[in-house]
Amino acid sequence: MLPRIVFLDRDSLPLTLLPLKAKHQWQEYANTAAADVAGRLQNAEIAISNKVPITAATITACPNLKMIAVAATGYNQIDLAACKARGIRVCNIRDYALSGVPEHALMLMLALRRQLLTYRIDVLAGKWQQAQSFCHFSAPIQDLAGSTLVIVGSGALGQAMAGLARALGMHVLFAERKNASVTREGYIPFNQALGLADIVSLHCPLNTETRHLIAEAELALMKNDAVLINTARGGLVDEAALLKALQAGYIGGAGLDVLIEEPPRNGNILLDIELPNLIITPHIAWAGRFTMQQLADQLIHNIDAFLAGEPSNTLV
Template identity: 40%
Template sequence: MSHHIVFLDHEGIAPSVRVPPISFPHSWQSYGYTAPEQVVARLQGATIALTCSVPLREEQLRQLPDLQMISLALTGTDIVDTDYCQRRGITVTNVPAYASNTVAEHVIATIYELFRRPACYHQLMRRVHRQETAAKNIYFDYRVRDVAGKTLGIIGSGPIAQRLGELASKMGMEVVYDDRNGARCGFGFVSRTALLEMSDVVSVNVPLTPETDNMIGRAELARMKRDAVIINTARGGIINEAALIEALQQGKIGGAAIDVVVNEPLAADDPLFALVDLPNFILTPHMAWSSEDAMQTLISGSVDNIHRFVEGERLKASPLAS
């Protein structure tokens, strides 16, 4: 048979990334972006949907009787009603480990920025050049700390968490992992309470689930050292944003780097923008995953999943290790 493949949001992949050729009989339709109200119309007659970030919910899927497969060009599966797909026999696949290195490198970059402050001092030099601030022989405007010797606490133990731990160890950091309420044991695993209390950097690397929703709130942030920083490259909602805003504004923690938020894309009036001028806060638009290398791996893996499905392999989305 000939499959009809619809790529719902090719704008989620950089122009430099090449979509591999499809080797079986098919028709192909690609859209830059698909709004929720456009999903059903655009997927009418489609047997395979490819999506980077467009959600596919039960109320939409019920109206798509021809759909056989959803190939997710991302790590998670939370944008699809997988329970309904399982009941209906719709195959759902993802590419779980494509960004393990690039997200880990992003975390490392933000650690260095929060501790070493090169961008802050670059902006200071711009102000000196514009004569907005006086030139001095030595500047102590921003605190500078070494990264080597600090403790990194990683909440998570999947591919990204493991790669992050590997890189951090090579930088001279002590690395500890959350023991998942005692489910993980052995050297390097500590209770979440101990992790929060002992870490100079806390990195969140778990999927968003009912168990991890608002996992880091006011009480957890209060357990951190006053000069410790927290980094979230996982999913918005794992850190309670109101609690984080309060902690930073009141100086209860040393800093934060946030790449994921509850409401994406971030609106101009989002409360998090109250922090955007703080030198110890980094806000990026969910781009930790988006190196060209990772995106090529992602789209190649997504198309490979489609080929494997058409060839008759029994596939399912890979669960995210946490």
Template identity: 40%
Template sequence: MHAVFLDKKTFNSSSSTESINKQVNQLVCFDTTAPNKIIERCINADIIITNKVILSEKILNQLPQLKLICIAATGTNNVDLKAASRLNIAVTNVAGYAKQSVAQYVFAQILEYYNQTTHHHKNVENGLWPESDTFCVLGNPITEIANKTLGIIGYGDLGSSVEKIALAFGMKILIAERNDAKHIRESRHSFEYVCKHADIISLHCPHVPSTEHLINAHSLALMKPSAMLINTARGAIIDNSALLDALNNKIIAYAVLDVLDCEPPPPNHMLLSNQPENLKVTAHIAWASNEAQSRLLDLVAQNIKAFINNKPVNRVD
């Protein structure tokens, strides 16, 4: 089996592909791959590994030797699954590898916001402590997260991992029902109820038609003026204009985004060029702990092994 990894640069340079190497005769890795290079690089490939490189029907039609596409992520929107199925190309994805990493990121942001650790460090850097006439410099208020209400929108592996940590901190949990659901399942609450009552809302739902701009002017207006919003899911779940307006007008207090609707974003992206003080943006790194990257690559190797042994797992085609 000849395998090609089209965008290895989406992983740390230190991330090992050893487990994948053991499953194939040859593995060729490219840092990135432009659309016009895919055919040239994959014409003799039995297996393609892609994180975000798009494999369209037009491209797949030109790769007669291709037998397996391994998506090195959970989302499958970069591969034309219908075309793959028609061409008898198996497609697999991976899931569950980043639940610890994403949950840790969510609480890193929550604790930074409620503990104001950067602010208090800056106070010492700026020489305020030696000048204090008491033993401490209080600065910005510190707020306990115990008894705060965390709203979780999207209750899969990631949402449930966030819940476990929240419970350890003594937080209250509201799990949102799907916004388009006709019935509310036991132990869940309507999307609107969660928006109204949560102190912190953490997004973990997929980007599908029903969640496009789920967070919009209406849902933001339902939230508390003190609410914190965290998005580690997909950027298009949020209406950018509505969020910017909500932050500028203090409709909500704070937002943390690890994802945007276009990645990488253009320099003039409205949430970067007009970024208010109560918005923090990071570059899609919540998933990317060293351990999560290692687990992900090992899962890709397991998918390849299962396919070769005719015992397919994680099939999405």
């Protein structure tokens, strides 16, 4: 019997996949509702999921499942403990977005520090056309060169972000883990780093320790013209606290590519307002064609490796 592979949310990866080396059966669905996951994986040996949750109950209901190939770096939608207990391999994607995600974060930094939205609104409103001088001033512009970037998360993405920032003349600091008892060499204590930052960029995973990593107390530590960038996971930031900080002028701005609920079908307080110092993009930092192809190719390589008996990029 050929191994049956089921891709639960194929529309999340809108490009061509490499052919698998081993013979197999392939079934794909544009997307999969939570209630349909177990049924669709009933006879599958390999499941592919980008964001569709695979729970302990699903694993119990799918006795043939041997591998879960996560079509992303983040794996918080997979019950790893249940997989480990059943001996199911879980593999994710690593280091594929080292260009795309830092570029997106940099775009948000530039747009916010240089007041892109404010000046675009002014031009559309005719304010430049009515100016007495050759230029129009309405909001203070900050250069990236010479500013301090604090990076939270020193993995591959954090290091790639640091490389781009240094190339632009920014001073880069890495924040130590929040509430760490010891500060490692090359890191700055978390709270101290927030106070030094002109820009804070998040590049860390979402877990029980990092949920609401940035909340009211942390935002209060930041400069009133500092910018927060999140291209990692929405749950890292307390959205209600962020909205309050932006409206009260506690920080200078925020650029987000992620929200707590995605897609935000039930609404989101950050989407209900229009602020020139808040930019939200729909989880597309990873979606450049080159970056997505890197992900897609690695996904197939992970499955090939598993079928060849040499699993790679394993979590359990």
